[in-house]
Amino acid sequence: xxxxxxxxxxxxxxxxxxxxxxxxxGVRNTLILAIFGTIFGLLxxxxxxxxxxxxxxxxxxxxxxxxxxxxxxATALYIGFFRGTPMMVQAMILYYGLQTAGVRIPxxxxxxxxxxxxxxxxxxxxxxxxxxxxxxxxxxxALSLGLTxxxxxxxxxxxxxxxxxxxxxxxxxxxxxxxxxVLSVIGVSELFFMGRRVGSASYRFTEAFVLVSILYLxxxxxxxxxxxxxxxxxxxxxxVSDSGVLV
Amino acid sequence: xxxxxxNLTKDFGEGPILQDVSVVFNPGEITCxxxxxxxxxxxxxxxxxxxxxxxxxxxMVDGEPLKETDKALQRHRARTGMVFQAFHLFNHLSVLxxxxxxxxxxxxxxxxxxxxxAMGALEEVDMAGYAHRRPITLSGGQKQRVAIARALSMTxxxxxxxxxxxxxDPEMVQEVLQAMRRVVAxxxxxxxxxxxxTFAAEIADRILFMDEGQIIEDRPGRALxxxxxxxxxxxxxxxWRGKT
Numbered sequence: 348x349x350x351x352x353x354x355x356x357x358x359x360x361x362x363x364x365x366x367x368x369x370x371x372x373g374v375r376n377t378l379i380l381a382i383f384g385t386i387f388g389l390l391x392x393x394x395x396x397x398x399x400x401x402x403x404x405x406x407x408x409x410x411x412x413x414x415x416x417x418x419x420x421a422t423a424l425y426i427g428f429f430r431g432t433p434m435m436v437q438a439m440i441l442y443y444g445l446q447t448a449g450v451r452i453p454x455x456x457x458x459x460x461x462x463x464x465x466x467x468x469x470x471x472x473x474x475x476x477x478x479x480x481x482x483x484x485x486x487x488x489a490l491s492l493g494l495t496x497x498x499x500x501x502x503x504x505x506x507x508x509x510x511x512x513x514x515x516x517x518x519x520x521x522x523x524x525x526x527x528x529v530l531s532v533i534g535v536s537e538l539f540f541m542g543r544r545v546g547s548a549s550y551r552f553t554e555a556f557v558l559v560s561i562l563y564l565x566x567x568x569x570x571x572x573x574x575x576x577x578x579x580x581x582x583x584x585x586x587v588s589d590s591g592v593l594v
Numbered sequence: 595x596x597x598x599x600x601n602l603t604k605d606f607g608e609g610p611i612l613q614d615v616s617v618v619f620n621p622g623e624i625t626c627x628x629x630x631x632x633x634x635x636x637x638x639x640x641x642x643x644x645x646x647x648x649x650x651x652x653x654m655v656d657g658e659p660l661k662e663t664d665k666a667l668q669r670h671r672a673r674t675g676m677v678f679q680a681f682h683l684f685n686h687l688s689v690l691x692x693x694x695x696x697x698x699x700x701x702x703x704x705x706x707x708x709x710x711x712a713m714g715a716l717e718e719v720d721m722a723g724y725a726h727r728r729p730i731t732l733s734g735g736q737k738q739r740v741a742i743a744r745a746l747s748m749t750x751x752x753x754x755x756x757x758x759x760x761x762x763d764p765e766m767v768q769e770v771l772q773a774m775r776r777v778v779a780x781x782x783x784x785x786x787x788x789x790x791x792t793f794a795a796e797i798a799d800r801i802l803f804m805d806e807g808q809i810i811e812d813r814p815g816r817a818l819x820x821x822x823x824x825x826x827x828x829x830x831x832x833x834w835r836g837k838t
Contacts, residue, residue, distance in 0.1 A: 484682035488741075491643055492696035492748060493672030495664065502695060506686045 358554050359561075366545040373541030374562055376455060380462050380530065380537060381523040381570075387459070388466025389516060393505060395467060396474040398422040402496055422471070429468030435529040437461050442533040458535035462527055466519055473515045477508035517574035524566050538562060595656055595673060595751040595783065596621055597642050602651030604637055604807075611637045613807040614651070621751070624784045626794035629804035630830060635787040638804070639754050642785065643674040672700050675745030679757040681737040683729040689716065689740050690725040693747040701748065708747075715743040719773040735766030739773045746777070753777060755786040791834045795819050803827045 353361065363370065398418040429437065438461045445452065481504060489499040509516075531540035538559055546555030597619040604612040612634045619625055619642070627635045640646040641653060644660060644667050653660040660670055684692050693712035697703045703711065716722040719739035729737060738758055745753055758774070759767045771793050777784065778797050788794055794801055794816075801818040803811040803826075811824045822828045 482680075482682070484678060484680055485684065487645060488676075488678065488682035488684070488744075489695075491645060491671055491674075491676040492744070493668045493700040494696060495668055498699050502699060503684055503686075507684075510686065 355554070358551065359558055362545065362549060362551065362554050362558055366548070369541045369545055370538070370558065370562060373536060373538035373559075374566065376536055377524060377527055377538040377566065379455070380458055380527040380535070381520055381566075384459055384462030384466050384523050384527070385516070385520045387463035388470055388519070391463060391467035392470035392474050393500075395422050395425070395471040396478065397500060399426070399471055399475055400478065426468045426471055429465050430472075433529070434461060434465050434526060435532050437465060438530055438533045454534050455536070457533060458527070458530040458537070461530065462523055466523060470516065470519060473512055473519075474508060477512040477515075478504055480511065481507055513578050514574075517570070517578070520574070521567055521570050524570060525563060538566075596654075597674075597752060597783075597785075598654040598657075599638070599641060599648075600652040600654055602641060602653070603649050604634075604641065604646060605649045610649075610807050612641070615807070615809060617802070617809055617812070619752075619783065619785055621783055622781055624778060624797055624799045625786070625802060626798040626800075627785065627787045627802045627804060628789070628791065628794060628830075629802075629810075633804040634807040635804050636756050639676075639756050639785060639787050642752070642754055643671050643676055645676075668700070672696070672748055673750055674752045674754065675748055675750035676754045677738070677741050677745055677756065677758050679760050681729075681734070681741045681761075683737055683740055683744070685729050687729075688725065689721065689727050689729065689732070692729065692740060693744045696744070696748050711749075712743070712747045715746040716740070718746060718776050719743045720769075733766060734762045735769045738762065738766075738770045742770075742773050742777065750782065752783040752785065755784065755788070757787050757789065759788070759790055791819060791831075803830065805830070 399422045401415050401419050438458065441461055442454075442457050445457065485503055485507065486499050489503040490496070494502065527535075527537050528539035530537055531543065534540070536544075542555050542559035543552075545558070546552035549555065599615055599617050602612055602615045603610055615634075615638065617638075627638065629635050637646060641648060644653060655670060660666060683689075684695065687695060690709070690712055693715055694705075694708045697708040697711055698705065701708075713722055713725065716725055719742050721736060721739050721743055724732065724736065724740070729740065732740065742758075755774070759770050762770060767790070771790065774786075774793075775797070784797075786794070786798075798816060800812070800814050801816065802809050803818060803822070803824070805826050811818055811822065811827045813823075818827065819831065819834075822831055
């Protein structure tokens with residue numbers, strides 16, 4: 348091996364050829380964390396935002412009232428915690444907390460839980476803004492037709508709010524691709540973690556992390572490109588549900 | 595269905611909007627409610643399908659107080675249609691889907707039946723040709739006619755109209771009134787808050803005049819317009835009389 352004579356560029360290429368299995372495994376896990384973390388986070392946010400907004404006033408009664416208040420405060424505390432502390436710290440708490448409690452789950456799963464919980468906190472606030480920007484008459488009209496609050500959210504409020512929020516949700520995905528790097532702290536073998544492994548195996552950390560950053564750039568820009576295609580597509584040809592195609 | 599409000603007061607925290615109101619709406623009757631802005635007309639209407647909760651007093655349906663459970667309220671609302679001043683069509687759905695949503699999700703009709711019903715309702719308001727359009731491409735008058743069809747597709751026993759023509763250009767008012775005349779012919783109980791006095795005189799079995807959260811005058815037919823008894827009613831009608 349003529350290591351001394353190679354240029355920086357050649358060393359990058361060689362490193363990728365030698366360690367592509369490790370690096371691509373990191374890419375795979377980063378994508379799993381970012382994509383499923385965003386999806387699960389969104390699903391959780393759809394529930395939390397109802398609590399956060401206190402739902403619709405349908406029937407009254409002190410129990411309902413108390414229930415709503417408790418859920419509203421609990422959700423506010425949840426969002427405050429997850430937006431107010433670094434994800435790295437949240438990962439540590441969850442990981443060691445589970446260990447102390449004697450619960451053993453795969454580390455990738457633990458990472459996914461952290462990303463999902465974290466994403467849910469941000470998306471709840473984004474969704475809340477999206478819902479509040481909708482005309483209150485939309486939900487009133489739905490309720491006046493006899494729809495339940497749940498049906499009103501599912502059929503009328505969420506479809507319209509999500510349409511407006513699509514760029515913001517896409518942005519969360521992009522942020523998650525990059526921010527999942529902090530999960531290396533609990534040993535999740537995502538891209539950053541694998542980069543460090545490649546670096547220490549070859550004693551060439553600069554090359555390893557330049558390679559890692561190129562892979563991040565590819566992932567992020569691919570995501571941005573796909574999201575732009577998706578949102579443009581929705582605007583032009585899928586704006587409306589018609590003739591009984593109620594999703 | 596007989597709807598009644600008994601000693602009903604509504605206070606949003608800045609003085610009562612409705613003050614100890616008691617009124618009965620009989621089945622098949624067409625009632626128009628007139629009065630100045632802020633007199634509580636819309637709030638009274640919104641009480642009748644319990645979009646607003648009373649501060650005190652009762653909403654009665656067929657002689658029984660309306661139960662404060664989700665189920666009872668949804669059942670009541672499904673039978674009590676409402677048409678809003680600002681239409682409130684579902685903007686993410688086509689005209690047809692606007693009319694199919696509630697029959698499918700609330701009445702659990704299958705798609706074929708729901709579509710048949712929705713098309714029937716759209717035909718009644720002359721909007722069947724627009725079934726696959728998006729609401730935002732319609733004029734105000736067309737939107738309001740779709741909103742009427744959306745309410746009709748639930749085959750309600752009572753229809754509430756909250757100033758349905760107030761947000762429209764004068765030339766669109768007539769097409770909406772025409773659609774409402776067809777509803778009148780269906781003998782559905784109608785309660786209509788309106789500033790269209792001439793239309794009220796034409797269709798009403800009974801006209802109420804409200805001011806400052808109270809029903810000031812309640813007269814059968816068009817008697818209230820022709821021969822108002824209360825000085826406040828007379829004063830209110832002066833401006834309308836001046837025009838006719």
